[in-house]
Amino acid sequence: MKAIIVDDEKHVREGLMLLADWEKHGIDHIMEAEDGEEAAALIKEHNPEIIFTDMRMPRRDGISLLKWLHAENTASKTIVVSGYDDFEYMRHAITYKSFDYILKPIEPDVLNETLERAVHEWREQAISKSAQAEESRVINEVRPLYWDQLFSALCLKKELSNDAEEKIEKEYGxxxxxxxxxxxxxxxxxxxxxxxxxxxxxxxxxxxxxxxxxxxxxxxxxxxxxxxxxxxxxxxxxxxxxxxxxxxxxxxxxxxxxxxxxxxxxxxxxxxxxxxxxxxxxxxxxxxxxxxKGDKSLLHLFDFSNELKWAVQSGSIPQTEAQLVKIFAKLEQQHHLSLEQITLWEKQFELLRSNWIKEYEVSHKEGFYSGKAYWDSDGHFSMAKFKEEKTKEFTELITILSTVKYQKEKNNMQQIEEYLQQHYQEDITLQEIADKFYLSREYISRKFKQDYQTTLTDYLTGIRMEKAKSLLENPYLKIYEVAYGVGYQNEKYFSKVFKKYTGQTPNEYRQTK
Structure with a gap:
């Protein structure tokens, strides 16, 4: 079989010569031409089965060459190779029955896959002597792509060219x-x-x-x-x-x-x-x-990042599930379950997971579970399946972090921080921590502030206040019950600390929720 490469740039011709697997496709004679004029003469003389042509060339360009090939009614397979993703060029390629349209820079896989299809189709046509039927089939396959491109473009703009108007009227009346x-x-x-x-x-x-x-x-x-x-x-x-x-x-x-x-x-x-x-x-x-059309605000997973982080890092699946139950309830009661909301959840979860994975220095080469099976057998959205999929993603994350957590030796400050998270309701003193972890009070104070950019006392207060804010959302809990629940025996002292931390009294904060 014979092939010809038509392009005014020598390096492009050389690139095609090197990238195409000619021998595999039974092509043993390859010609080159710098423009359509030179190509036409070679095509008349040698009648190649495969023609690669550029669109922009001096003397006779690719469109002119395609017109000539169409008029000559050759059985060759013409593959346009162009650096321009242009509707006009694509339209001419379809009109004059080009086999395919490849964009520069040329990808070897695309080139060889296209060449393989072209050679195969030429052979099929030669054997069956039904070249006309095969060409019609190719046009019918390519033609819808043109309409997809045209109508898709009109979805985004008002302008409609006279040429496009005429074509639509001719095609659809x-x-x-x-x-x-x-x-x-x-x-x-x-x-x-x-x-x-x-x-x-x-x-x-x-x-x-x-x-x-x-x-x-x-x-x-x-x-x-x-x-x-x-x-x-x-x-x-x-x-x-x-x-x-x-x-x-x-x-x-x-x-x-x-x-x-x-x-x-x-x-x-x-x-x-x-x-x-x-x-x-x-x-x-x-x-x-x-x-x-929905008009409700979107729920942001970032708003629950601290609670979720504590739950996930605790390694407790029940604790994480309990936190998710609260988030799901708020999502159902105050927001729409829209595609926009689902997309926002997915993006923010990926960011949170990425940050926690980095924080734990996890090298996770396998792909993460991505739950998107939110639809029932009738194609309707299922809230139950959404909850199930999102819970699976968190459960996987807990498993990964827990595995790493117990595989690595915990440093002292991490252990102390975890101890604060687990015992914040107790009357914790620096001396008790020093005794428990066999470290000096001075070392703990200095090292903890270095690692967490705050004092141990302030860090414990932050934990208690965040927990208190969560408890205050329950209207049935008294203020003194909230205070006791986060480690304060004196309601007035708790209220003072809470106002200093949030700028509001517990009652004022509760009224805003």
Whole structure:
């Protein structure tokens, strides 16, 4: 087999010569050309099976060469190699039946995988003598990518070129810039199947059942399709019926949200995206609408970092679970369980875990458990599964830290700090600690302040005050009960220390909660 590389840059031609595994693919004759003019002459003479061509070249550029190859109706497989991720170039490549479009800098794996497919397809066509049918198949595979790119771009901007307007009208029979349209975002987060295959199946079902609309893959968002409807008297009803078809015929679950009907695609899409991120997933809507957009504040895991850190570092799974129960309760009572909230939780947990892992100097080469199975068999969000997954992540972290903790020898100050955490309710004195750990009072004072940037007494006070704040959230506990609970026998002295620490009396603090 023969191949030709067409590029005005010598180093690019040399790079392709070196990177491609020609022998493996049975290519034993490789030619070079600096531009389309020189390439055309060589192609006429040698009729190569594989053609690599750049798009920007002097004399005759890649577009001109593609036009000529198309007019000549050659059986060669043409692979465009360009440094420009440009819709116009991609459109010409599709129009003139280029086999594929590779971006510079060239990755060896992509190059050889594309070359392998091109050689294989050429051989198949030569054997079956069905080159025309095969070319049609390639076009049909590439063509949807163009529409995905075009409509995805329109989701983010108002401008629509005259050329794009004409193409949409020719393809779909609608004057796109003036017709009212409704965007329905279909998220595949709840889909457990192969999401690429699921997206293709949903798009195919759309082409079968919806005449006035299109379903495209949003290239700007992972695992997201957009169902775009026009000329529908009741687009929400049509969308709900389509979602039922997806579930009934394809056995797939999607999160579906709609924007308001309007002229501008970017506006109806933007509204749908806002609903997708903020609506409460516990409502279990078949199709969430703009009225379902959430407006509650987000819960921040960082606000509970101290309590969680104490629980995790204690190595006690029950203690950590008890702390999580409180957080889950606040989450359910005061916030929406939205995709935005879930994403925020996941990001903040990863940061907390990373910090604690670094603090313990853990070298954990294996991947961490990442619980994301929040969906039930009907594709609806399950709070029970969310709690279960998040608890698993904390349990794994406790296990890892506990293992490291007991594998390494604890230094004296760590032991003292842990002793304070565990015995803060007792009347602890510096002398008692010195006796317990067989160290001098002076050494403990100096070393503890060096390691923790505060005195031992102030550190103990901080523990007690943070615990007190937590207890004060329980309206049934008396102030003296809170004081006793954190190691103070005198309620007035406790109140004095609490106000100095927080700037508020215990009662004032309780009223703010």
């Amino acid at each position: 609608v004057h796109f810039s003036s017709v009212k349209k409704t965007a329905i975002v279909l998220s595949l987060k709840a889909c457990e199947e192969d999401r690429e295959a699921a997206a293709a199946s949903i798009a195919g079902l759309c082409s079968e059942h919806l005449k006035d609309g299109v379903c495209f893959k949003n290239v700007n968002k992972e695992d997201e399709l957009v169902l775009l409807l026009w000329k529908e008297k009741n687009p929400l009803a049509a969308a709900e019926e389509f979602i039922r078809l997806v579930k009934q015929k394809l056995k797939l679950n999607v999160l579906a949200v709609a924007g308001s009907t309007g002229i501008q695609l970017n506006e109806t899409y933007g509204e749908a995206e806002a609903v997708l991120l903020t609506h409460d997933l516990r409502l279990k809507k078949t199709l969430a609408a703009p009225r379902d």
